[in-house]
Amino acid sequence: MAHAIRFAETGGPEVMRWEPIxxxxxxxxxxxxxxxAVGLNFADTYFRTGLxxxxxxxxLGVEGAGVIEAVGPGVDFAAGDRVTYTGSPLGAYSTERIMPAEHLIALPAGIAFxxxxxxxxRGLTTAYLLRRIHPLRAGDTVLLHAAAGGVGxxxxxxxxxxxxxxxGTVSSExxxxxxxxxxxxxxxxxTREDVATRVREITDGVGVPVVYDSIGKTTYQSSIDSLARRGLLVCFGTASGPVxxxxxxxxxxxxxxxVTRPALADYIADPAERAELAGELHDHLTAGRLRVEINQRYELADAVQAHRDLEAGRSVGASVFAI
Incomplete structure (x- = not known):
């Protein structure tokens, strides 16, 4: 029987339950x-807590990869196709699920599940941050918080x-x-250096044209203080709380x-743009230009511990649930 992680009330990791479906x-x-395989993302905790x-x-969960087992009428995919996805509806923390085909992205054979x-x-987020938010040019210098994280x-x-x-900013050596x-x-x-001061030192006092901030409450002021004249603060996450x-x-x-507060959903809502961004991401992955290190692997039934590790900052880089 298929199983899934579900929750009936908001709160800490303990509200999640492993249930047959x-x-x-x-x-x-x-x-x-x-x-x-199923993705583990900090945004998952926002749904669990009610943010x-x-x-x-x-x-729970908005990201997964797998194989299509059956299709309904009016679907361009076929049984046996390899696919991946990110976005609503919730429910990726499951062994099987029904999914709207419109959200699926064909997965090349050269990319593992x-x-x-x-x-x-993370890849589509990186794609829109670098390719859509601001016209970056070779030679530009930007500030990125949480540089050792999955997106980072x-x-x-x-x-x-x-x-x-x-x-890049990080919390430890x-x-x-x-x-x-x-x-x-x-x-x-x-934890031992002032971010804005170091940015000014590195940029000869000018500051950076763009700051990419996924931390939020505890970093937004240093982000503002790091910007050059007419600079852009991109608040794309709130790991420490809302700005x-x-x-x-x-x-x-x-x-x-x-200041902008973008959401991935608005950059992949158009099927053509989503395909373009996914195509660029997949090209980099299959060519080996982007390396992916999965540093934490969990069983879906261990989602409570996975969330505890994530919120305590014990995770480095990407984490996945293996099915």
């Missing part, structure tokens, strides 16, 4: 997918391919080593700054 047959526009609302009871589960969300490792590698230098190994040119250990309201006059005083 009935999957059924796909309807029009749907497929039944058998997962081979992102979900109708309860609910499944666990690699896909570790990179579809892909981001620094991809940025290097574009000729963009990355100043261990993570600094990881960031450097992935192409981070300058690493700031924020407090930013007074517009502060943006003027700091150099006529800009």
């Amino acid at each position: 009935e999957v059924g047959e796909p309807g029009p526009g749907q497929v039944r997918i058998r997962h081979e 992102y609302p979900a109708a309860l009871p609910a499944g 666990d690699t896909a589960a570790a990179t579809t969300m 490792q892909l981001f620094t590698q991809w940025a290097k391919l574009l000729g963009v230098s990355v100043i 261990e993570k600094a080593t990881v960031a450097r190994a992935n192409g981070c040119e300058h690493v700031v250990v924020y 407090p309201p930013i007074e517009p006059m502060q943006l003027a005083v700091k150099g006529s700054l800009f």
Whole structure:
């Protein structure tokens, strides 16, 4: 029988339950997918805690990779196709599920299922951050928080391919080593160095044109203070909590700054754009230009421990659930 992680109330990791489920047959526009691997992302904790609302009871997880077992009417995929996906509806933490075919992305044979589960969300996030948010040019220098994380490792590698230098922040020397190994040119250990001061030193007092901040509450001020005149703060995550309201006059005083809070869903909503970004990601992966290290693997039934590790900062780089 198929199983899934579900939760009936918001709260800590302990609210998650490993339960048997009935999957059924796909309807029009749907497929039944058998997962081979499932992604573990910090955003999953936002749904579990209620920061992102979900109708309860609910499944969990938005990223998976596997094989289509059955298709409903009006679907372009076929049974046996390898696919990956990221996005709603919730429910990726499962051995099997019914999935709208419109959200699926064909997975090339050269990309392993666990690699896909570790990179579809992170890779597409990296793709839109580097290729859609700001017109970066070779020679630019940007600031990236959490440079040793799953997005951080892909981001620094991809940025290097574009000729963009990355100043990355990390919490420890261990993570600094990881960031450097992935192409981070300058690493700031924020637990013992002031980020904005180091950024000004590295950039000869100018600051950076773009800061990519997935941490939020504890880093947004140092992000603002690191920007060059007319720079852009990209708040794409809130690992430490939501960003407090930013007074517009502060943006003027700091150099006529800009702030955006993008969401991946709005950059892959258009099928053609999603295909373009996924194609670029998959090309880099199959050619070996992007390396993916999966440092944590869990059984789906161990999702409680996986979330505890994630929220405690014990995870380095990508994590997946093996099915």
